[in-house]
Amino acid sequence: MAGINIIPLFVVIPLGAAFLISLFGKFIRRFADIAAVVTSLSLLVCSFRVMMFLQNTPGKLLIYKIGGWQPPFGICLVIDGLSMFILFIISLIGFFVTVYSLAYMEKYTDKSKFFTLFSLMICGMNGAAITGDLFNLFVFLEIASIASYALVAFGTGHEELEASFKYAIMGSVASCFIFMAIAFLYGFTSTLNMADMARTLSYKQGNSFVPFVGVLFLMGFGLKSALIPFHAWLPDAHSSAPAPVSAMLSGVLIKALGVYSLIRIFFNILGATQGFLSALMFLSVVSIIIGGILSLSQWNLKRLMAYSSIGQIGYILLGIGLGTPLGIFGALFHLLNHSVMKSLLFLTAGSIDYAGGGKDLRDMSGISKSMPFTAKVNLIASMAVSGIPPFSGFFSKLIIIVACIQKGYLGYGVCAVVGSILTLSAFMKVQKFAFFGERKDGAKNIKEAPWLMRFSMAFLALFCVIGGLMLLPSIRFFISDAVQVVVKGTSYSSIILEAISK
Amino acid sequence: MINNSKSGMSLIVRTVTGLVVCFIMLFGIYIILHGHLSPGGGFAGGVMVALSFVLLVLVFGKDANATRISKNLASNLDSIGALMFLGIALLGFAQGAFFRNILGKGSHFDLFSAGTIPLSNIAIGLKVAVGLFAIFLALVILEKFKEGQ
Incomplete structure (x- = not known):
């Protein structure tokens, strides 16, 4: 299928696969495994195809009108640099996590149910990334959240049930805020198309309307992306979910639903005011420091990683909050790096758990002797996440800190450095207690993870090592196209409306 | 159907329910089929159809013959409903766009009009009716499980 018709496939393929798996997975052996791998692989291929197609399109913008209806009356799907960036991350991490869970989920009873829900989650995230309609964004957000x-x-x-209940309640509160904000915006602008809404807002001034809606959105998406005052669901949910799910949640979900939607709405629809940017920067610096300190004090391995996720989300939103092209570039680059390295970290935690090493750092010791591969991969990911020079995390953090100093926020830059040191010490704690030291008696029969799990971890680790090469001018377009979309701000509306009318 | 089960509610409730339940279900089906002509549609009608089954379970007890739909059948029908809807949407590719209405539109206010929209309503109605009833069945099974302990 050529050209623009690929775009709806990002929703169609995972949605169809989800229900096919739930229908046939019970009767046909291995159907769920094969269907899940084929789905995620075809999504990866599709996102490569669309990336190539997008590069060759003038204006770097693809618009698909669903059912042939003209927006703003019909729903349109929009792929620009930012959507493409998020879509590619979802497909990439989704593929490796699917391969990993083929082996990992063997110890759970119902693999077909797992892959059904997993495909639905990917469907929701893909849909949220490509839609050009605000209510459609909400629907996909709910699919992925539920x-x-x-x-x-x-x-x-x-x-698990307690964590899920807590997550469901907090997630529903977030959805309520988002829904309320969308309803207010619809009442004010009489349209749901994002571009049309931005255009209406630009000439129809309500004195305190936009800040009010902005606060609702900030609370809603802050909860979804686990900024610090709204973070309470994240450590429980991430630490008690199965490892592939934690990897997806921390690596992709909080970014696709939280950070992406926040950027899209605040920069492209409402228009980012200085007040909002200052609030965002303050919250993210608090996240960096408190997330770092809390992660340092954890003894449960996955909980430690979950708290560190809060800190890293802080880095991403700090860069976004600076509002300068360099800051946004650093933030998006860190988003890419963090989704790779945090998924990798959760996957290594999963393979330790799979091999019988347990979850508590105090119970494990000397695992590097029984699981040399996992230990090496975890070391790479830990160094990447704490920003040791040759690894990918160093470059993105450096760019964010430089951007802080350039804009004159010296204090925030210092906080970012301190947060980095806190992350480093937290992950050195993991190295010391889990991988080095004397091997305990109970740990003698721990074996290395199966090859499917090692395959995924190896590729993600490879990216952690060479991720800094993304800064090379020939492949930098992948990030800088996304930055262009954010920097253009509310002129997004005129660009899209012009492209629609053609 | 009325007398074959000892559990459930009193004779008056059973008799009245036996009389009205067909009409409730029929009204649900009417709402589904007229979704493109009048207010309502697949979701609202599907809820009514599901509630008619729920009413039977409540009144005649969970072992009554009329409500012996297994959980597997319910979840399979649920998936089939979703796939039907997706299939109808994919048919639009035959004329170049996802979700395009490819069938003849007919004349206004006819039952057989509006192309693929009544078909989509039927698919959604099936999914909602069976999905809601499956949720109810899951809760009933949980109740049985608690009694068993």
């Missing part, structure tokens, strides 16, 4: 509530509870133990 699938993730169920996935967190997949182990059906006491802890």
